[in-house]
Amino acid sequence: MYAADILFILSPFIFIDASADNLLQPNIVLIIADDLGWDDVSFHGSDQILTPNIDLLAYSGVALGRYYSHCICTPSRSALMTGKYAHILGMQGYPLTNTEDRGLPTSEKILPQYLKELGYATHLIGKWHIGQSRTEYLPTSRGFDSHFGHRGGYVDYYEYTLEERLENADVSGFGLFRNETAAWDVEGYLTDVYSREAISIITQHNISSPLFLMLAHNAPHSSNAGAMLQAPPEEVRKMRHIESGGRRIYAAMVKKLDDSVGYITQALFDKGILDNTVIVFIADNGGMTSGDSMNYASNWPLRGLKMSPFEGGTRVVGLVWSASFNNSNHLWNGYMHVTDWLPTILSMAKGNSPKNINGIDQWHNIQFNEDSKREEMFEIDDYTGYASITSGDFKLVTGNVIVAYSDYQGDDLRRISGDRPSYMDAIVNSKLYNILHKINRRLKFEDINLRNEMCINCDSDRITTCYPQNGTMCLFNIKDDPCEAKDLSASRPDVVKTMTARLNIEKSKTKARKVPLFRDPRSSPRFLNYTWDVWADNIKEISA
Template sequence: MWYRLLLKIHLQHPVKMGLIYVFISVVIAIIVVVTGEKSGRPNIVFIIADDLGWDDVSFHGSDQIQTPNIDLLAYSGVVLERYYSHCLCTPSRAALLTGKFAHHLGMQGYPLTNGEDRGLPLTEKILPQYLKELGYSTHLVGKWHSGNSRKKYFPNERGFDSFFGHISGYIDYYEYVLEETWDSGKVSGFALYRNFTPAWDVEGYITDVYTEEAVSIIKNHDVTKPLFLNIAHNAPHSGNQASLMQAPPEDVRAMRHVELPERRTLAAMLKKLDESIGNIVEALLNKDMLQNTIIAFVSDNGGMTTGDPDYSVNYGSNWPLRGFKMSPFEGGIRVVGLLWTPTLTHHLWKGRMHVVDWLPTLLKAAGADDIPDGIDGIDLWNQITTNADTSRNDIFEIDDYTGFAAIIAGDYKLVTANVSLSNSDYQGDDLRGVIGEAPPYEDTIRKSKMYSILEKIGKPFNMDNIDLREKIRVDCKGRERNSSTACYPLNGKVCLLNIKEDPCESTDLSELYPDLVKELTDRLKAEIESRVPRTAPVFRDPRAAPKLFNYTWTYFADYF
């Protein structure tokens, strides 16, 4: 037998046997590199854009801002046609990480500021912790915004092996500072971190910086373990008041067909974001990981079309949807979403999905034996990948800080309490102007990295399928969009909307269906009673002042 021969050689020629062991180890290592992960679990790359509007990607139908790499991920993957999120960034990220609606965490409403001693509850087990138990290497690049006042709130203490990004809601694209307005005046601090340390040595446009970091993680990844890489871009969120919109000048000039200068800069910011997607997918291809990778791309909430600069206006368009960021109407919560794997054969899923569903869905995809109990998320993996009906029925948007609440139940939405009128009307159509003609869309698609990548993996894109975006485009079905006659829930008035037949939310049905109003009101009230209250005013702790910590935002509460 072979093992007796090895034993004889080992006893008689130990040095030779040592060389044989080394040779066998090298061969095994080569086999592992060539064939991929031992575990067989898929890599997961989850990419989040910040304040990306419904009409800010070209696969939703507009040629003004062209996003060919994102579009081809959508066309060759699955477009999540009715993907919903919370209407603000901290709530949506809390829901993603925990699988729970933000109002069950006390994280609903106005997002975290850097001067608050508050964070994602430490009692919650979050997505990277679950994945680490399955053997994943876990990394976060980009925005955290889930607590930074104490070291224990940082990503490294919550299941991520590494963190490189901004701890705040946004940063300047070149200087990496965040400015807040306190009662005492303006304060500003550096907010870019590598793990627990301010990354003072970094230079460059932050979208490129994050892309380079993500590509480096992929290049250096140990392929004997599955990878979970969460890339949470700053783009296209606005910067500080002094310089709201930022992009390299040459990229802004490349967008000269966009009429309005504010929108032109946003288009350049999205050009850089789209290039980032292409570079990340290319890195996966070069590492021979792409064929065993799940890629998700979503926005955290709707675009911020207009408003006071304090509220992060970025001139994103959710047209023709109604409302924008901070609103329970479709423009605030129905957002860009797609899922990609190399084996998908259908490309449009019409089922409802909410951000809370990602945790159980990705755990199922990763091969977890059990889905956690006590969460709001639903495992939709098989339903999405086989194009089956959704089991997600109810969706809630509860903000007891601002003072509104909404429920989506099947085809209907009920909006109650008091919404901000200026955030809930029809905006964005005036941002869509083009000077002359936009670049030919098909040419843009052919020149993209994703186009050549799909050819290299044996999944070439058929240009005949470019009409998929016509199937995705929201059709208001001839209904007039008029802000002056639209229903606004104020002073006891409720709005009942059929968002399937009336996706642009133009017609109130509350008087026509009083029994349905009562049913949904009762369900919404029961859900509100289950919330963890979030009614206290935002408190910006003076101990958090960056000047006390070498002009950085940091885990200030640990020092007192």
């Protein structure tokens, strides 16, 4: 699908704005995709995996062209909830396992707690992954009125189980909970299950108070080793234009994720609260094209995967939609980091930002297309051994990266066999297209199509010889070289010196992780009715 096709669909329509003054405390719906690649949404230019509902939120809202997250799920969710870098919290590095007695420190006040003080009803559906060994770590102990979902990193899409290595064996346990009780009665494909639950929350919401709904999907994260990718067969069959068999299943998983966005928006419209709702859609980190927990995602043309400090691991999908936007620009290219969501969402909710955080309130800047307030970002992982700083146009990567996750992957997965699917048909047949028609919030594209503008083009051949190892540092101009192919460390020693000094200051603030990871046998599901339930409430201390 090309720009002319979108103009054909949308040019008869006019974009109508609502006044920001009409919003008092908006409802806020935060949707998080798990391990979604940069190249896996069609508003970034993909002709292979079509995401019309997500795309139309971007086209009629604001796409975040330079949105960054931590490169791993537990760190990114810790930062989202606190507004602080993961290394400040001791939550950096390898993601939290179900067998660890570890969680986001309870001394930290987190997003739903702030929103409760502002009068919001707060609900979490889906993934938590920042602590489950103790009751005090659970979502309902930390500001959420309810939680329906999985507490760990992922679960099987049909059986809701998770497998982990414990005492030299793979053990499996049930991982789906409703508040503090295992949800044994649930059946269905998990993405649909979470969508139905979200619709129920929206439908039953008492509109006398504003709603904060966080829908943290399992999709499109991989599942257990025996069945890593799972999607309804009828959806997989629709992906026959994709040459890679694994990528077909992944595409079907993303399609169900896009359907979910349509269902949620429809529920908000049917409830009569869409005009006073802000919708945020983000990925938690880059996709995992290969290696542990691979899911056939593609971050192409960006360099690196999840679990690497390169752009493919940290520069991710993001957008914001609101009826309050009063500008015609639908692409914001300012730097935004996952830590910024806490103060930005509090600003949406008419609250004040705490002062002792790393996040920056970007709400006004996004709404009115002003320059970002953020000038620098950090990715510090003392557990793995790498660190990076992004400042202005430059990015410096140091330490020891995982080389297998630090190259260019995913181009071979993008192949299409035969005719590409019709983007025009996907757009017109989407729920969002129908909803935008009903609320007179339609688009008129003038000169430049957002889909073309969001494509990243790299002048280089994506061949690099710089991998930070054993004291080697790599410097990139990520504005001119977003694919991080040309190392500038030798030609710009002045920049290396300045950025290294600043990075070292930030590294000195790191709360160290315990090494190695300790998997406690007392966490085994065989002791907990075959579930991954709370297990350390009465344990005073765990020693590695």
